[in-house]
Amino acid sequence: xxxxxxxxFKYPGQLEPVFTDFSLRLEQNKVYGLLGKNGTGKSTLLxxxxxxxxxxxxxxxxxxxxxxxxxxxxxQEIFLVPEEFDLPSMSLEKYVKLNAPFYPRFSREVLExxxxxxxxxxxxxxxxxxxxxxxxxxxxxxLAANTRYLLMDEPTNGLDIPSKSQFRKVVTQNMNDDRTVIxxxxxxxxxxxxxxxxxxxxxxxxxxNASVADLTEKYVFEYRPVDDHSAAVxxxxxxxxxxxxxERREGDAETQLNLELLFNAVxxxxx
Numbered sequence: 229x230x231x232x233x234x235x236x237f238k239y240p241g242q243l244e245p246v247f248t249d250f251s252l253r254l255e256q257n258k259v260y261g262l263l264g265k266n267g268t269g270k271s272t273l274l275x276x277x278x279x280x281x282x283x284x285x286x287x288x289x290x291x292x293x294x295x296x297x298x299x300x301x302x303x304q305e306i307f308l309v310p311e312e313f314d315l316p317s318m319s320l321e322k323y324v325k326l327n328a329p330f331y332p333r334f335s336r337e338v339l340e341x342x343x344x345x346x347x348x349x350x351x352x353x354x355x356x357x358x359x360x361x362x363x364x365x366x367x368x369x370x371l372a373a374n375t376r377y378l379l380m381d382e383p384t385n386g387l388d389i390p391s392k393s394q395f396r397k398v399v400t401q402n403m404n405d406d407r408t409v410i411x412x413x414x415x416x417x418x419x420x421x422x423x424x425x426x427x428x429x430x431x432x433x434x435x436x437n438a439s440v441a442d443l444t445e446k447y448v449f450e451y452r453p454v455d456d457h458s459a460a461v462x463x464x465x466x467x468x469x470x471x472x473x474x475e476r477r478e479g480d481a482e483t484q485l486n487l488e489l490l491f492n493a494v495x496x497x498x499x
Contacts, residue, residue, distance in 0.1 A: 229253065229255060229290075229291060229292075230288075230289070231253050231287075231288075231289050232250060232276075232277075232287075232288050233251050233287045234250070234285065234286035235247045235249070235250040235276070235287070235288060236248050236249060236250070236285040246269040247272070250433070250434070251286075256376070256406060256407070256408050257404075257406065258409075259399070259403065259422050260408070260409065260423070260425045260427055261419060261420070261427065262410055262411065262413075262429070263412075263414075263416065263427065263428045263429070263487075264430065265430075265495065267431075268430055268431060269429055269432070270412040271310075271311065271381050273429070274308060274310075274379045276295070277290070277306070277377075277379060279296050279297070279298045282296040291376075303330070306379065307370045307379070309366060309370050309383060311385060313362075313366065315354040315355075317354065318353075318355075319352065319353055319354070320350055320351070320352040320365065323354060324369070327369070328372075331373040331375060333373075334372055334373050335372050339368055339371075341398075342402070345401075346365075346394050346398070348368075352365065360386045363387065364387070364391065364395075367383060367395065367398070368398070371399070377407075377410075378408070379410050380409070380412065381412045382412065382414065383395060383411060383413070384418040384419065395418070396418075396421060417487070419487075420485060420486075423440055423485075423487075424440055425438070425440065426438055428491060428494050428495065430495065435495065435498065436490075443485055443490065444482050444483065444484070444485055447461070447475060447476055447490075448472075448476045448481075449471075449473055449485060450471075450474075450483055451466060451472070452470050452472050453469050454470050458474070459477060461475060462496070
């Protein structure tokens, strides 16, 4: 379990804090979608959870251990895939040989399966790869590390359309009862079918903390004729007529979550 308790954090030289008295609890065996406008602290929160940043006040703990202490037993259970990164000029084989020992449950079988799903082989020279290919390799290694906590910051940026589908496949195939995944993204349609739980951040506060099951039980997300706004809590124009998020009434069929519509409803109308 990841627990954020009364967290305060500010970058040196900045006037405004990123977080003030912020709290959050994340359970295992879930895929969380972490959403928010630019500058709301999504990446900062991932860095605090991973122990790369230290809170000014409050605490961030993983399995009851403060992450800023960066203990071996904590670090071997957390893997962060940042939005931007580079890989060393070496072969994939050498990279795996050097880094896999840090993760006790590293699986060569999972690595090879993920690479195959991404249409890549293991005999790669990392320096010769495109940015999109590097992202696929790094995400494959992250999943193969078999850490209990996997944090991904904008994982689909730089991936083409087929690769985004492959990404969803490899994440789904490698979920288990012990793993917690947090995906911070603006590309909501790339990941909405993966998510179990939605977190929406605003400036220093959490606007929404709800499971997908609860949201689809309470609301319907659908396209209607332009003059039909019945029971709508939020609506906006769309090429299909009008996109509507409405309270689900008795007899209404459950609909698939429209994450973009939900995000706009929460951030514009604070539902």
